[in-house]
Amino acid sequence: MTRILTYNVHSCKGVDGKLDVGRVAEVIAQSRPDIIALQEVDVGRRRSGHVDQAHAIAERLGMGFHFNAAVNVEEERYGDAILTALPVKLVKTGPLPCPPRLKGLEPRGALWVEVTTAEGRTVQIVNTHLGLVPLEQRAQAQHLLGGEWLGHPRCADPMILLGDFNATPRYAAYKMLAGRLRDARRAAGVRGGALTFPSRFPMIRIDHMFISPSIEVANMHAPDGALMKLASDHLPLVADFRVRAPVTSPA
Numbered sequence: 564m565t566r567i568l569t570y571n572v573h574s575c576k577g578v579d580g581k582l583d584v585g586r587v588a589e590v591i592a593q594s595r596p597d598i599i600a601l602q603e604v605d606v607g608r609r610r611s612g613h614v615d616q617a618h619a620i621a622e623r624l625g626m627g628f629h630f631n632a633a634v635n636v637e638e639e640r641y642g643d644a645i646l647t648a649l650p651v652k653l654v655k656t657g658p659l660p661c662p663p664r665l666k667g668l669e670p671r672g673a674l675w676v677e678v679t680t681a682e683g684r685t686v687q688i689v690n691t692h693l694g695l696v697p698l699e700q701r702a703q704a705q706h707l708l709g710g711e712w713l714g715h716p717r718c719a720d721p722m723i724l725l726g727d728f729n730a731t732p733r734y735a736a737y738k739m740l741a742g743r744l745r746d747a748r749r750a751a752g753v754r755g756g757a758l759t760f761p762s763r764f765p766m767i768r769i770d771h772m773f774i775s776p777s778i779e780v781a782n783m784h785a786p787d788g789a790l791m792k793l794a795s796d797h798l799p800l801v802a803d804f805r806v807r808a809p810v811t812s813p814a
Contacts (some may be wrong), residue, residue: 564781565649565680568596569690569770570799571727574605574641575616577793578763584616588623590794594786594801598678599626599646600690602727606630606640617644624648631656633672633692643674643690643726650679654687654717659703661694668694671703673712684806686778687722689713693729693736700729700736708743720775721806723747727770727797737771744773747802751780759785759798770800777807 568591575584591599601620605611621628626648632640645651659671673691680686689712693700707713713724724744730737732746748757748771758765765785774780783802791798 564803564805565598566594566596566801566803567598567600567723567725567772568594568799568801569600569602569725569727569772571602571692571770571795571797572616573603573795573797574608574611575795576611578761578796579793582611583794584614584619585623586790586794588620590786590791590799591620592624593788593790594799596801597647597649597681598688599624600688600725601644601646602690602692604630604642604644606632608639608641617646621646627651629653629656629674629676631672631674633658633670642672643692645674645676645688645690647678649681652677655712657711659691659693660706661699662702665696665699668696668699673707675712675718680806682805684721686806687718689718689722689724691724691726691728693727695729697734697736700734701739704736704739708739713743721777722775723772723778723804725772729769731767731769740773744775747772747774747778747780747804748783750774751783751802753783757783757785757800759800760796762796762798763792765798770797772800772802774804778804779807780804
């Protein structure tokens with residue numbers, strides 16, 4: 564099994580107002596994930612002490628990382644990261660669209676890597692963070708489903724799309740993505756759990772993992788200990804998966 568975690572770290576600023584990269588790293592370490600997708604990561608930003616949070620968290624966990632800046636202002640960057648100690652190749656980073664009529668919204672992006680699991684299976688991993696406005700989310704989901712991302716020949720089964728989608732299962736963007744891929748929570752048979760937001764009193768599910776047909780999910784949960792409830796405004800979402808062996812035709 565391979566353990567994967569997605570976590571909106573809120574620039575490592577906890578709900579207690581404390582900025583603490585080490586605390587976020589400790590939250591992640593407690594779940595012992597093999598692959599980590601992070602959103603709202605600051606790199607060199609004044610508000611977070613000019614720390615490269617992606618590097619700092621990866622260093623504490625003994626992992627390598629890839630980072631995509633959705634926001635890039637001079638030397639200050641903000642975006643998404645994927646961390647792992649497994650063999651990994653960066654495939655693509657890029658922005659997600661925003662409808663022209665919606666001006667002044669925070670830029671959004673996505674990050675795609677190819678990871679080889681301990682069992683030797685290659686998995687495509689796409690980490691993203693969609694916008695807050697439903698119209699914006701629909702445009703971004705459609706873009707992800709297109710030929711540059713999930714529709715690209717290289718982004719084939721097995722693959723996992725995960726991150727903070729700012730959308731519950733009632734939203735159109737969620738339904739668009741779930742129409743192409745399976746929701747890992749449902750595939751794992753989770754009923755009524757794995758709620759991730761807000762962290763202190765989780766009530767809704769806006770952090771998701773979507774999986775292709777050959778991915779099997781054994782379990783999924785949102786760790787909700789005292790540290791998790793403080794470290795960010797989201798809880799992490801964790802799942803164990805394996806890649807189903809390909810079916811061979813009889814000779």
